[in-house]
Structures are given as structure tokens and as C-alpha cells.
Amino acid sequence: MEAEESHWSMGTKLEKEEKYQEALEHYLKEAEIQKQRNNIAMAALSLLSAAKCALKAGDNKAAMTLFDLAGDSYVKYAESTSSVSPRSSIWGYKMASKCYMWANKFEKAEKALETANSMEEKLEPSEDLGAGVPLFRPYRKKGGK
Numbered sequence: 017m018e019a020e021e022s023h024w025s026m027g028t029k030l031e032k033e034e035k036y037q038e039a040l041e042h043y044l045k046e047a048e049i050q051k052q053r054n055n056i057a058m059a060a061l062s063l064l065s066a067a068k069c070a071l072k073a074g075d076n077k078a079a080m081t082l083f084d085l086a087g088d089s090y091v092k093y094a095e096s097t098s099s100v101s102p103r104s105s106i107w108g109y110k111m112a113s114k115c116y117m118w119a120n121k122f123e124k125a126e127k128a129l130e131t132a133n134s135m136e137e138k139l140e141p142s143e144d145l146g147a148g149v150p151l152f153r154p155y156r157k158k159g160g161k
Contacts, residue, residue, distance in 0.1 A: 022046065027065060036073035040066045047089075056096060057108070060089035064115060080119045087115035091128060102139060106132045 027042035047062035067082030094108030109132035116125035 023049065024062065031069055036069040040069035040073065043069060056089055056093040060086050060093055060111070063089055083115045083119035084121055087112040087119060087121065087124060090115060102135055106135050
């Protein structure tokens, strides 16, 4: 691995080459680095990527464990952003719910989704982007079609 190439980059490269076990190892190393940097969202994403690689490599037991760990990391992210960015927190709980479902942790999945839905209900209408509303409006020329 080149000095400037991250474990994330190596993981994605190896995954494209269908070297799933090697990719998994790089994603796990990246998760550890991101945890040390307190970048919880990136650690969660790295764990999720590792879980998907484990699944592709045929190691279902490892995949289930990694999906569960990714879910825990997304919950931690959601908790850390709840007072600063409710939308980010809701997203974190929804991602956690998906990870827990993939890990067959249905009670944890339901709890995370309930938390996300409860938070979403409390948002002011101006804060609620709603489903299907684009983040950016389409560009239109002034005075034209």
C-alpha cells in the first residue's frame, strides 16, 4: 500500500477486483482509524462496507457481527448529532435500523426506526424536507423556460 493511499481507497479497489476478504481487512482498519479520530459516521460506513464484503466472501457469521457493529456505530453517530442536526440524527437511526435488520437484530432495528420516526414527527415544518423534495432546486434560466 502506498503511503498516501488510505485503507478506504484500498478497500474499494480490492472490492472492485472481487478480493473481498482483503477489502474487508482494509475497511476494518479504516474503521479503527476513524474511531480514533472520532469520525463516527465514517467508522460506521467502513464497518458497513466490511460487512458487505464478508457477505460477498461467503462469511455470513462475520457479516452479521459486522452489520450489528455498524448499527451500533450509526446509533452512536445519531446520538452525537441529535442536538446539533436532527436530520443527521434521524438519518443515523435509519441507517442503524437497516444494519440491524441485515444482522437479524429485529428488536434493535425496530427501536432505532421508532426513534427516527419519533424525532421526525417533532420537526418543524420548515425543518422537514419531506420525501421526494430535492436538496437543490433545478437550475432554470431567468426569464426563460
